Amino acid sequence: MTFQAFHGSPTVKTELLDRVRAQWNARALAPAVDLHWNNADQPDSISGTLARTQDRSEFEERTGIPADLAQLCEFLIVAGVRQTKAPDTAAGFLLEGADAVLAFGTEWLNAIRPGADLSLIVPQFARYCLALLLDPEFILAEHVSTALRDVGGQILSFWDRELSGESLARSEWRDVQGAAMLATASDTSAWGYRVAAFVEAIAWPVKSVSREFVGLFEPYLFNWLMYLETPYMTEAERADRAHLLLGWKAMATAPRDEAGKIDFDPLESLPESSRVMSSNHIMQTMDRAEAVRAAARSRKDAVITALMDALLALIRSA
Amino acid sequence: MRGIIMAVDETNFEAEVVASPLPVLIDFWAPWCGPCRALLPTIEALAPIYAESLKVVTINIDENPALKDRFNVQSIPQLYLTQEGEPMARLTSRTRTQLAAELDDILV
Numbered sequence: 001m002t003f004q005a006f007h008g009s010p011t012v013k014t015e016l017l018d019r020v021r022a023q024w025n026a027r028a029l030a031p032a033v034d035l036h037w038n039n040a041d042q043p044d045s046i047s048g049t050l051a052r053t054q055d056r057s058e059f060e061e062r063t064g065i066p067a068d069l070a071q072l073c074e075f076l077i078v079a080g081v082r083q084t085k086a087p088d089t090a091a092g093f094l095l096e097g098a099d100a101v102l103a104f105g106t107e108w109l110n111a112i113r114p115g116a117d118l119s120l121i122v123p124q125f126a127r128y129c130l131a132l133l134l135d136p137e138f139i140l141a142e143h144v145s146t147a148l149r150d151v152g153g154q155i156l157s158f159w160d161r162e163l164s165g166e167s168l169a170r171s172e173w174r175d176v177q178g179a180a181m182l183a184t185a186s187d188t189s190a191w192g193y194r195v196a197a198f199v200e201a202i203a204w205p206v207k208s209v210s211r212e213f214v215g216l217f218e219p220y221l222f223n224w225l226m227y228l229e230t231p232y233m234t235e236a237e238r239a240d241r242a243h244l245l246l247g248w249k250a251m252a253t254a255p256r257d258e259a260g261k262i263d264f265d266p267l268e269s270l271p272e273s274s275r276v277m278s279s280n281h282i283m284q285t286m287d288r289a290e291a292v293r294a295a296a297r298s299r300k301d302a303v304i305t306a307l308m309d310a311l312l313a314l315i316r317s318a
Numbered sequence: 319m320r321g322i323i324m325a326v327d328e329t330n331f332e333a334e335v336v337a338s339p340l341p342v343l344i345d346f347w348a349p350w351c352g353p354c355r356a357l358l359p360t361i362e363a364l365a366p367i368y369a370e371s372l373k374v375v376t377i378n379i380d381e382n383p384a385l386k387d388r389f390n391v392q393s394i395p396q397l398y399l400t401q402e403g404e405p406m407a408r409l410t411s412r413t414r415t416q417l418a419a420e421l422d423d424i425l426v
Binding site for chain 1: 355356359360362363367393410413414415416418419422
C-alpha cells in the first residue's frame with residue numbers, strides 16, 4: 001500500500017485534526033495501542049477519533065497514515081501517563097502525565113506533512129531504538145551480553161543494508177536468528193532478559209518488523225523504565241526487584257501443557273522470587289513501590305519524551 | 319498481509335484445511351482474548367515467509383465450537399500445524415523468531 005498522509009491535502013489534515021484537538025485538550029480521549037472509536041467498553045482513542053474507526057485498514061484509507069505509526073505514537077503516550085477511573089467526570093476517567101508527554105497527543109499529528117509517505121517511520125524508529133540499545137552509554141548496557149551485542153550489531157548492519165535498498169537472503173537472517181536465540185537462552189541477567197528477548201524478536205527485515213514493533217517494544221520499554229527506579233531503591237529493594245524479574249522470566253519461559261497450564265511450579269527453585277511475587281509481599285511493599293515510582297517519574301518522562309522527540313524528527317523529515 | 323490469512327469456519331474447514339495440499343497452521347483465537355490479538359501481528363508477519371510451504375488460517379473458537387472441540391482447544395491463543403486436517407504439532411513459541419525455528423524443524 002502506498003501512503004500519502006492526509007491524501008496530500010492540508011484541508012483534510014485540518015478537518016481530521018479538528019476532530020481530535022478539542023477532545024484531546026479536554027482530556028476526553030484515552031490513548032490506546034488499539035484503535036478505539038464509538039465502543040461501549042472503551043473510551044475513544046486519539047487515532048480512533050481521528051479516522052472515526054476501529055479498523056486498521058479503514059484508518060489507513062481515511063488518513064493516509066500507517067496504522068503501525070499511530071499505534072506507536074499512542075503507545076508512547078500510554079507509557080508516560082496514568083489513567084484512572086473517575087465515574088463522576090464527563091469522560092469517566094482522568095489522565096495524568098507530564099505536560100511534555102501529553103502534548104505529544106497532537107504534536108505527532110501536527111508534525112505530519114500532507115502528502116508525506118510515512119511507511120518507513122516505524123522501521124526507522126526501530127533502527128534508532130536498536131542503535132540506542134547497543135550504545136555503550138545506554139543505561140542498561142551492563143546487562144547486554146557480549147553475544148547479544150554481537151547479534152544486535154549484525155541486525156543493525158542488515159537493517160542498514162535493507163534500508164539502502166539491498167535485499168538479504170533468508171539464510172543470512174536464519175544465522176542471525178539462531179545466534180539471537182542462543183544469546184537469549186544463555187542470558188542469566190535479571191535485567192537483561194527482556195532486552196535479549198526484544199533483540200531476538202526483531203531479528204527480521206526491519207520493514208517486516210513494523211506491524212509487530214509496538215508489541216515487542218512494550219515489554220522492553222517497561223523493563224527500561226523500571227530500571228530507572230533502581231537508584232531510588234534500597235539495596236534490599238534492588239535485590240528484590242531482580243528476584244521479581246527472574247520470577248517473571250521463569251513463569252514466561254516455563255513449558256506449558258495442552259491446556260496452556262504449567263504442570264510444575266517454576267518458582268520452586270527460586271524461593272526468593274516466590275517470596276517477592278507473593279501477594280503478601282506485594283501488599284506490604286505497595287506504598288514504598290509507589291513512592292519509588294513517583295521519585296523516578298521525571299527520569300522516566302525524560303526517556304519517553306526523548307523517544308517522542310526522535311519519532312517527531314523522523315516524521316518531520318518524511 | 320492480512321489477505322493471505324484466511325478465516326476458516328465450520329462450513330469451509332473441509333475445503334480449506336482438510337483438502338489443502340499444503341500443511342495448515344491454525345491460529346485458534348477469540349475477539350475478547352488480549353494475548354490472541356497480541357499474537358496476530360506475529361502470525362501476519364510469519365505467513366508470507368512460509369507462503370509456498372504453508373497455509374495460515376484463523377479459527378474463532380466462539381463462532382466454531384465444533385472445531386474447538388475437534389482440536390480439544392482448552393486455552394487460547396493456540397497454534398496447531400495440521401496435515402489433511404489432523405494435528406502434526408502444537409506450536410508453543412510466541413515470537414516470530416522462535417515460531418520460525420519450530421516450523422523450520424517440522425517442515426524440513
